[in-house]
Amino acid sequence: AQALMAQARAADMFIEAGPDCHPQAGDIMVWTRGGWKGHVGVEEDWEGQGGPVVEGNSGPAGDRVAIMPERLDDPKLLGIVRFL
16 A cells, blocks of 8 residues: 555655545545555545545455445545546
């Protein structure tokens, strides 16, 4: 996840979490999970401050692909990758 973020930054395709971060369907959201660990999900449909994100290693046991509710005010959100 963090390697993807670094590549997206180098290609000017990364939007940092914060006031200019407005996810759209198809964006890849990137979170930190502490240290070098990270997590990604594909934005499905965003409205306001939250929306459904398709994520692997998710769900109640972290063992499946699931649609998870996410929010922009999550302190672990690093930003989004937007493909042109």
